[in-house]
Amino acid sequence: RWDGHDDIAAVWADDAEYGVAHWQFGHDTYGFRDNGDIIAIRASGGRESLVTLSLDARGIATDMKTLALPFDHFDHVSVFEDHLLVVAGSPTHSSCILDVAIDTGQWTVLQRSQGNSPPLNTISVPKTVTFPTSDEQIAHGFYYPPCNPSCVAPTGSLPPLLVFLHGGPTSSTTPELDVRKQFWTSRGFAILDINYRGSTGYGRAYRQQLDGNWGVTDVADCVCGVDYLVAQGLANPDQIAIRGGSAGGFTVLAALAFTDTFSAGACYYGIGDLEVLAGDTHKFEARYLDGLVGPYPEAKSLYRERSPIHAIDRLNCPVIFFQGLDDKVVPPIQSETMVAALKAKGISVAYLPFEGEGHGFRKSANLRLALESEWYFYGKVFGYDVSTIEAPFDF
Secondary structure, eight states: OOOOSSOOOOOOOSSBOOOOOSSSSSSEEEOOOOTTTTEEEHHHHEEEEEEEEEEEESSSSSEEEOOSSSSEEEEEEEEETTEEEEEETTTTTEEEEEETTTOOOOOOEEEEESSOOOOGGOOOEEEEEEEETTTTTTTEEEEOOOOTTTOOOOOOOOOOOOEEETTTTTTOOOOOOOHHHHHHHHHHOOEEEOOOOOOOOSHHHHHTTTTTTTHHHHHHHHHHHHHHHHHHTTHHHHHHHEEEEEEHHHHHHHHHHHHHSSEEEEESSSSSSHHHHHHHEEEGGGGTHHHOOTTTTTOOOHHHHHHHHHOOOOOOOOOOEETTTOOSSOOHHHHHHHHHHHHTOOEEEEEEEETTSSBBBBOHHHHHHHHHHHHHHHHHTOOOOOOTSSSOOOO
16 A cells, blocks of 8 residues: 555555466456455465455555355456456356355356356366475476266276466466366376466465576476376376467477476477567567566577577477467467477477467367367377377378
8 A cells, every 4th residue: 555655555464466467458356345445366375265355544454354155266356336246267167257245245147158067077176286396495286187987097007197387477377167178187188287486376486486497497397296296196107298378388398398208298379489589579578588588688598598499409209389370479480490390300290370360269160179189199199099080180
């Protein structure tokens, strides 16, 4: 709270997050009631709740109460009189718009993001995992076990593992129901949905561990997460793949180039050359890499050292690329350069460009094609039957 002159005071001190990475506009994480009380999204341990902060005459919070709601992911808070409108989700409910009576906690769903959710017994509910890193810190994520009541895995077998990477890279993943993740768990895959150090939702110190370390800390945490799950008997060490888009796509390529942990990778509109990104991205993210890698061109050698395009000689497993041809954030040249370099080396590689798509696919036909193509790709790599799918590419 600022008094308009010289005094700045903390309204509320808490070991939690009350903000998000604003990659799009309109992510309101708090609002005010007519009496001055604050309704806010509180994030702790990767999960979120809605809280009411009661303020005194100075505008300082004296009490916090949690609204009892069966959701643990929230966004777009809007307060009107004694009601709250908010987007909410949970591991068993996809996002919906809620109307919440603040004083009673009663809530009504106004609109759902999808008409029907999968039956509860088919949903893989994520478990929170915290694991040690290579430098004696900790990192976080969510583990999704395979789940399909119609299928039984062979006795004594372990599931293949997909490591999911969020974008940003300082964004985060949440445990909210995402049917695209259930696509994989219903087909026998386990998932590590990782919030490597640098992700929001775990405090400022956690977020700042990626400063100057993009391409290092995130990659190391992915490897440590895999090692942790393998040691727990939750994943097949011989069938580990990694997938991600945008900044997550960069970490995919860096993990494949600079480690030997993964057997395959899927890169969605990802970054292979940090130097190109530094000079060819859009205005909103201009100079963003100065904090994540170093000032450019002063740190040019570091940009080259961390760019997968300059480590093709170390990348030795199959990769599939997906790219929107209208992408202005990560232009197609990024994927095209990586594909050409891998083909020249003789690495098995597939490339699916999508006309009319930008940074993140929107058309349902393309979303379906991308998922089925990735499923087909892993089948070819890991040796499971994909004969029911018409080959979407030459491989």
